[in-house]
Amino acid sequence: MSEMSNLRATVRRQSTPGSLVLLICTALVFGPRVWDYIIGEPWIDNQLMIVENSSHEIIVEDLTYTKEPVHGLRVNTVEADDGDILCSTEHHNSWHGERKRFWRLGAFTGCAPQQESFRVCSRFSVSSGSGRTRLFGPFCSPYMAASEVSDSSSK
């Protein structure tokens, strides 16, 4: 019987304790997402951006993406640059496919526009058909610098 000499040599070369530790770490890091993908568990991805519209209002650009219909609780927060949560709001909703929406800051987070630099974040608590609850996030926007905030509030 022919020998798989190349494959054997590779397995021998890569079967070091370091490689095994890395493989285990990779399985732990990417495993849950891969498993969700294989068995079709619901998941949600979200991207947030703070932008200014033509009337100089601060608007939150909110892009959500799911493969399957997802239901759950969403918690939106406004965070200062030291990580303090300044205010938050929560609501139940359903998401499916790719949705891009624009929100006024007050409608998205329940906060008035901030005078200091801040970012907005979203956390999702999603239930699967089997009743298992999974948490996703925080998904955060980049910080809006204090100078940009004061510029937009003075206009």
Add this chain to the structure above:
Amino acid sequence: MSNDPNMWERIASGRTPEVWIALVAGTLYVYRKSENTSKITRVIEAGISGMLGYSVGPDAASWAGINDAIAVVMISSLGYLMLDVLTSVVADRAVIKDIIVRRLGGGKNE
């Protein structure tokens, strides 16, 4: 892209410092782990891993919902391992094909 005078600057600024540090850690690991006696070959192996980490890391992080630096250090450390295994499978494809054919009850056409 090749005519862009700021190409290297854009590549450097395209990733955060922590991602660059993760990338260096991953590539140094591959370089140290390689059993090749030739230093150039080891640098090439580490370079391939680093480039994989740079290009694929942020997308993998976004897909898995994890930090960019974690994804980059994983991919740059393991990227070369994956390529190494795939290359060996391709190199041994005739033997693997023989084994599969035999398992399915076929014979050699000799």
